[in-house]
Amino acid sequence: MPVISPNAFAPPAANDTAGLVAADLRERVRRLERAHSVQRVGQTAVPVGVPAIDALLSEGGLLSGAVHEIEAGSTPSGRVAPHDGAALGFAAHLLGRFAAIKPGSTLLWCRRPFGTFDAPPYAPALAAWFDPARLLLVSVRRDEDLFWAMEEGLRCPGMAAVLCETRAADATAGRRLSLAAEKSGVPALLLRTQPAPVQSICTTRWRVASAASHSTPGLKDVGRARWRLELRRNRFGMPSVAEIPTWIVEWNDETHCLSVVPQAHHGSTGADHVARALESRLVG
Amino acid sequence: MRLADARALVPDLIPAPGEPQSDRRLIETIASWCDRYTPWVAIDPLGGALAEEGAEACSAGGFGGDAGLLLDATGCTHLFGPDEAGERALLADLTQRLSRLDFTCRVAMADTAGAAWALARYAERQADLFCPQRGHRAALANLPVEGLRLDTPILETFLKLGLRRIGDLYNMPRAPLVRRFGEQPVKRLDQALGALDEPLEPRRLPPAFRTRLAFAEPIGRPEDIAAATSRLLAALCRQLEQAGVGARSLEIALYRVDGAVDRTSIGTSRPNRDNPRLMKLFEERLGELDPGFGVELMILAAPEVEAFSGTQDTLPDSGVLPASLSEDGTIDLADRLALRLGAENVVRLLPRDSHLPERVQTTGPAAEPAADNSWQRLAAFKGPRPTRLLQRPEPINVMAPVPDDPPRHFQWRQHTHRIVRAEGPERLADEWWRPRPDGSRPPANTTPPYRDYYRVEDDDGGRFWLFRDGPYALAANGQPTARWFLHGFCA
Numbered sequence: 001m002p003v004i005s006p007n008a009f010a011p012p013a014a015n016d017t018a019g020l021v022a023a024d025l026r027e028r029v030r031r032l033e034r035a036h037s038v039q040r041v042g043q044t045a046v047p048v049g050v051p052a053i054d055a056l057l058s059e060g061g062l063l064s065g066a067v068h069e070i071e072a073g074s075t076p077s078g079r080v081a082p083h084d085g086a087a088l089g090f091a092a093h094l095l096g097r098f099a100a101i102k103p104g105s106t107l108l109w110c111r112r113p114f115g116t117f118d119a120p121p122y123a124p125a126l127a128a129w130f131d132p133a134r135l136l137l138v139s140v141r142r143d144e145d146l147f148w149a150m151e152e153g154l155r156c157p158g159m160a161a162v163l164c165e166t167r168a169a170d171a172t173a174g175r176r177l178s179l180a181a182e183k184s185g186v187p188a189l190l191l192r193t194q195p196a197p198v199q200s201i202c203t204t205r206w207r208v209a210s211a212a213s214h215s216t217p218g219l220k221d222v223g224r225a226r227w228r229l230e231l232r233r234n235r236f237g238m239p240s241v242a243e244i245p246t247w248i249v250e251w252n253d254e255t256h257c258l259s260v261v262p263q264a265h266h267g268s269t270g271a272d273h274v275a276r277a278l279e280s281r282l283v284g
Numbered sequence: 285m286r287l288a289d290a291r292a293l294v295p296d297l298i299p300a301p302g303e304p305q306s307d308r309r310l311i312e313t314i315a316s317w318c319d320r321y322t323p324w325v326a327i328d329p330l331g332g333a334l335a336e337e338g339a340e341a342c343s344a345g346g347f348g349g350d351a352g353l354l355l356d357a358t359g360c361t362h363l364f365g366p367d368e369a370g371e372r373a374l375l376a377d378l379t380q381r382l383s384r385l386d387f388t389c390r391v392a393m394a395d396t397a398g399a400a401w402a403l404a405r406y407a408e409r410q411a412d413l414f415c416p417q418r419g420h421r422a423a424l425a426n427l428p429v430e431g432l433r434l435d436t437p438i439l440e441t442f443l444k445l446g447l448r449r450i451g452d453l454y455n456m457p458r459a460p461l462v463r464r465f466g467e468q469p470v471k472r473l474d475q476a477l478g479a480l481d482e483p484l485e486p487r488r489l490p491p492a493f494r495t496r497l498a499f500a501e502p503i504g505r506p507e508d509i510a511a512a513t514s515r516l517l518a519a520l521c522r523q524l525e526q527a528g529v530g531a532r533s534l535e536i537a538l539y540r541v542d543g544a545v546d547r548t549s550i551g552t553s554r555p556n557r558d559n560p561r562l563m564k565l566f567e568e569r570l571g572e573l574d575p576g577f578g579v580e581l582m583i584l585a586a587p588e589v590e591a592f593s594g595t596q597d598t599l600p601d602s603g604v605l606p607a608s609l610s611e612d613g614t615i616d617l618a619d620r621l622a623l624r625l626g627a628e629n630v631v632r633l634l635p636r637d638s639h640l641p642e643r644v645q646t647t648g649p650a651a652e653p654a655a656d657n658s659w660q661r662l663a664a665f666k667g668p669r670p671t672r673l674l675q676r677p678e679p680i681n682v683m684a685p686v687p688d689d690p691p692r693h694f695q696w697r698q699h700t701h702r703i704v705r706a707e708g709p710e711r712l713a714d715e716w717w718r719p720r721p722d723g724s725r726p727p728a729n730t731t732p733p734y735r736d737y738y739r740v741e742d743d744d745g746g747r748f749w750l751f752r753d754g755p756y757a758l759a760a761n762g763q764p765t766a767r768w769f770l771h772g773f774c775a
Contacts, residue, residue, distance in 0.1 A: 085670065
């Protein structure tokens with residue numbers, strides 16, 4: 001008859017080492033995943049500036065030397081948003097974060113204007129995130145030129161980040177961008193006005209939609225900009241409880257920082273929405 | 285001579301209509317081919333068939349009809365040999381190459397353009413075509429007076445008077461000549477003898493700096509051309525360095541064995557004489573060049589140069605050029621992008637002191653960014669601004685309470701947005717101190733036109749920047765006259 005020693009129920013003596021081993025193994029798996037590129041060694045991770053979000057990202061931030069996609073999401077009512085003001089705001093915030101760690105560097109912004117309906121980025125508003133004097137704005141006529149200009153920008157050592165507004169999703173071009181970014185350590189941001197196909201190569205993909213802001217109590221003024229932020233892809237990152245981690249974040253244009261709005265207050269739930277719609281109908 | 289007479293003389297004559305345009309193009313081609321000898325090539329302005337309408341023309345007659353090229357070879361003959369031997373070698377080379385391309389030509393060289401013109405057309409012996417230094421007076425004396433490039437009436441009178449040789453005019457008293465024939469004969473004589481300067485008007489502005497590389501065997505492979513370009517660049521950069529200047533644009537010309545010339549050029553956004561950087565720019569362009577059956581000569585020229593003191597450090601507060609820009613490769617990047625996309629497509633955003641949103645943001649050259657923090661200072665004075673501004677405000681249909689309230693709904697691109705929150709108005713008036721785009725001045729003593737801007741948020745959380753153009757008012761039919769526009773999208 002086997003004797004059950006009390007030791008069997010006690011926590012194993014080597015508990016600490018097991019934990020260490022597990023952490024070590026996890027670390028090794030992560031390194032293996034990234035082993036295809038030797039150049040990653042010199043890369044830094046730039047925090048987004050929101051602890052809750054940074055905790056999920058690998059190394060606690062967005063990797064420089066990687067491709068990050070930001071796409072405009074649909075509105076709460078399910079309609080495709082007519083513009084990407086929110087996505088642009090978040091992209092500008094990331095540009096500002098990347099620019100801040102590399103003083104004196106340049107930001108490259110590539111875009112393809114489309115005629116009289118064109119709405120180019122407007123520097124007086126972008127000044128909240130970074131100094132627009134550092135921006136080099138490139139307009140192209142063809143998508144090939146767009147990716148070519150981006151690659152050239154990624155090879156330039158004095159570049160803090162390269163952003164490209166595009167609707168095109170070219171897998172080969174995406175792969176080339178990702179390799180160029182890995183080699184130089186310059187981050188590439190793709191800003192899409194429409195949701196992108198899933199198979200594109202990027203390290204993180206964000207979907208940003210504008211969310212209802214919070215007025216001053218008693219007034220109906222436009223509050224601070226709020227965005228509904230979804231992290232749709234998070235390569236090398238930490239696993240999260242939610243399938244798609246989603247936050248409502250608020251940009252404070254006085255303190256210049258981004259913060260997560262507690263769920264009880266963000267007021268984007270359907271019921272709240274209906275209530276407000278009713279209220280405005282009653283008032284109107 | 286009429287065609288019938290010509291047919292009578294030569295029964296199997298093949299007539300072909302004249303094509304002055306094609307002739308002109310051919311002469312242009314030969315002229316640009318002649319750039320290989322000297323940058324200073326002019327098409328003879330007196331060539332009757334080629335002269336422009338109303339220009340002073342004379343039917344030259346003599347050998348080869350009236351088309352001609354004038355080359356100023358001063359300082360270029362040393363490439364072919366020392367002193368007179370070089371000059372003779374250049375002449376021989378030019379004649380030989382042109383005949384190889386199936387052109388019949390007569391090439392003369394003399395101290396003045398006028399003398400060379402006369403010799404090329406009226407010299408009787410081949411040996412007379414080369415006129416040694418200061419020998420033109422003697423050489424011209426025996427030539428017919430037609431060699432003076434005179435108008436036909438004057439020429440006919442000269443012949444009637446028995447003045448058949450140019451030498452006959454040498455000892456004539458000048459005052460009666462001028463009185464009888466006007467300025468022209470004396471002027472032409474002086475020009476031919478060098479007493480009067482006769483500047484040539486070059487077809488292309490001769491560059492101050494150029495290098496050339498001739499090949500014993502024609503080359504055609506792209507890598508050979510690239511290697512040759514790099515050698516030429518090295519030589520040119522040395523020239524630029526000695527002169528203390530940097531190139532703003534460079535042009536490379538490929539002289540092909542079939543007589544064609546292919547050119548391409550690059551531009552830089554600031555003076556440059558850095559061999560590897562310029563070579564990188566050329567690499568973009570060399571692919572466009574067509575070496576054809578082979579290239580026998582390449583010329584690299586710097587048509588535009590600017591003073592450039594080299595890589596000198598500037599003081600941190602000098603404000604003009606942040607030295608880091610050129611060091612970290614941003615300027616090179618801008619040059620490369622501008623080369624392919626056009627310089628107007630690679631720009632910096634510059635702030636402008638203005639109240640009107642569409643005037644605040646302007647663009648400037650990539651090499652000259654705005655001063656640090658100038659944007660932040662500007663943004664601090666303004667109200668909330670959109671992250672994207674429409675190039676042209678888009679008209680929207682609006683339901684708004686009167687007179688100054690923000691709208692309740694607006695309809696844009698067939699979708700109605702219900703407005704939940706709104707801010708405003710921010711009133712921006714026309715800048716009366718500035719002339720209108722059509723040049724007129726705004727009328728004085730009246731309220732300038734203004735716009736009322738509102739920042740609104742719709743029930744989907746979308747934030748927009750709208751404005752009402754002018755004050756609210758009712759037209760005769762009871763419809764509000766003020767129009768509303770969407771001007772931008774906020775973050």
